[in-house]
Amino acid sequence: MPTTGRSTRRGDVRSFSAVEARFSAPIAGSARAVRVDAFLAVATSICRSLASTLALWLCASTATASTLDVSLSSPEAAPGESVTYSIVVHGGGIDRYDVPRFGELRASGPSTSQSNAISMVNGQVSVQREVSVRWRISAARAGRYVIPAPTVVSEGETLTGPELTLVVTGSARQNAPSAQPPSTGFFDDLIDARPPPPPQAPTEEDVILRAEVDTTSPRVGQQVVLSLYLYARIGVTRVDNIAFPKLDGFWAEDIDSPDRLTGQPRRLGGEEYLAYLIRRRVLFPLHAGAFTIDPVEASIRPDTLGVWGGSSKPLRRRSRPVRINVRALPEEGVPEEFTAGNVGQWNLVTRTDSTVTQVGRPIKLTLQLKGDGNLKGPRLPVPRVPDGLRALGPTLSEKGRFDGGRYGGSRTAEWLLIPERPGRFTLEGMRFAYFDPERDRYEVATTPQLELEAVAGSSTSGDDATGRVTSTIEGPRPPRFDTPPRQTPSLPWRTVPFWLVVIAPLAWVVVAVARWLRAALLRREDSDARRRRRARAEAERRLAQAAQLAARGERGEALAEIARALLDLVATRLQIPALGLSTDQLPARLLEAGVPQAEAEAAGQLLARCESARFSPLPPDAQEVTALREQAIQLIVAVNDAASRRSAA
């Protein structure tokens, strides 16, 4: 496979070729080799195409000449209305530019963006690159405003645009459509590797934190929606470290904390902003008086990816305090049933799951308060249960919602009414008195009275013969009489049979292990004794041989046998490689092996004497050989004893 030299990514192509050569050689000729070859051919082709495209793109991007466009989104505007002033460089990047002199015009920005469009027509690749810088400008009063010609340096070339004029006429227009350009794309900014344009720090007016309430003079218990908004004329990525003040004097419900910032265009002080809802709480004043909601603080992180030239310092903003004057509830016309906290717009409904049941079978009575207001505040009325009916409960539940700028929901209480005798029962209607802040007066919600009937009998629940629906809820289940009383059973693990069952296998395991250990010990003992016997027999054999040699007059050979008998025994019984040791080293090793010092030294001397006698020009006499043999026998006994002691240890 030849290596192409055109691409600037030649190394990549070479490495593919190397991979191909390495893989194709050992498996050539097989079906698998064909598949691998095909894969490598496709991969190499893709790699070449990419390399070619990259090369063409780089060539094209550097070859195109840069042009400069300068524009206003509208040549005319009303006082306070924003228009966009854009500097766009086509076919190149921006090395640097001079910030336009806007004079009396008020400007915010800039925001930068970059786009690259690659097209391929008839094999010709062309790249359209565009870098733009935009400001939003506005004028406080009518007049003609001249914006001098901007100067931009692109690809080392200085470009100068035209001078533009903004005509501001007439009075301020409300709700004018925003001329804000599309926001900067994240990836465009990542692609832009050129130095960013000169940064411009945001002013206090560019980012404003505002706490807003829907009413500043509520009644006690009336809901007040507190919304925290961020008004921004620059891009904002995050708001954090929101420090809400203590809301003493209010019961607060946190109802809206958006996870993502979503801006809505709004005007503030004649300026256009994007308003982001940061947090929303519903407050319920607990008592009358003048209250001040202290400022809320938050950290705002501006859009650093291109808008503010890399400035990542968060902005700390503080809202203005909000003053609320809470009015007391009117003292006139207070209903008898009214309790503090019953403020809002409420409806009261009751229902039962059936109207006919059997004695002992309960009916579920549900009382629901629905409407707008503090769900924790109202005290629900309690049904007056007639004699013969027993009430269990209530079970309370709440379901809150925020809808149409109002907080509310439902609060439900459920009772189980158990008839204790047959008959008809009348549950009186319930009354709930509350103060309606919208109408600014007290109201009373009532429920109709309920008629219940309990019949005797033991039929199961469901439709009875008359078609009336009986209760589907079971009452308490009675005691069971069918088993005679028995002793309270002990917990199983406190009983003897349980532990017998658990311990029996353990005992078997212990016995088995003990038997195995004993057998192993016996085996070990046997092998030790065998080795001892064999070593002793061998030593005795050699000593006997030495005696015979001495008797025949071969005294040198006899001494060699004596020495060998001792050394063999030491090697076998004490596992000391005695044959490889010198006569000086042996005593120390014997001492280590537990042979007493006297015997160890004697063994060394014995071996030295045997050696010197064997190689002396004068042959040893018979008495000396006999003495040495006797000494060897004593030493063999000592070595055996030492070996036995060692085994026992």
Add this chain to the structure above:
Amino acid sequence: MTRSGSTSRHRSMWAYVLMVICVVSLGVNPAAAQESPEAQSARAVAAWQAGDLNAAADGWRVLVSEGHAGGDGWYNAGAAALAAGRRGEAVLFLERALRADPSDVDAVHNLALLRTGRLATLEAGIETRAGFAEKLGARVAPTTAAWLFAATWLLTAVLLWRLRRDATGSVRLRLLVAAALVTAVTSLGLLGCSVVRHERSNEAVVVRDDAPLREGPSADFRSTQALPGGLRVRLVGRSADHVRVTLPDGGLGWLAATEAPLIGLR
């Protein structure tokens, strides 16, 4: 001869003392002396059928307190207490019935009826706060857990013995041994959970309605709140005749020991 006479006198004296003790103990507890558990139970059943719920509840309470809670003892005491309107006692006895047999649907049903209103609100989320071992232990009867372990343990031992004797080295036998061992270990874990549930659990029930929760371990301390009967609490300390308890919402306080008996019988 003299020694023999002295020994005889001593024996007579001990017999006399024993007789006196028996008579005195029978006199102290005449009901036990006079009525068998069967008769007590029959009396409670009769009271129930006659509509005397208090007498029935009392009858079964005495029966279980005298150690005759086997069979349906705990459940009957709980059901009768529920009918008599003694919420705390009912919860305690029904909980004990459930500990003995977690599959007792009647006890579950009656407990569900009892745990309404304020009790339900106060105990909200109490189940989720129990430990894993307690939760698992609550699902299995202690008898089942114990004998399941014993059986699998025994089976494992027998199979191991067979394996030791088996000279052929059967693969099937080895697999059986492994399976039995895994089952035994699993059931040992289950048994451990059951032991934790029954021996280590410090869960108690407030048996008296409006039991005062105090700031300290005596009646001289201020009462911070009145607890409803049937509320489950955890004992975390003891001082003389008071116990320190944790409420389901994490609150701490002291209750008289008699007002919060442990559910588990240690």
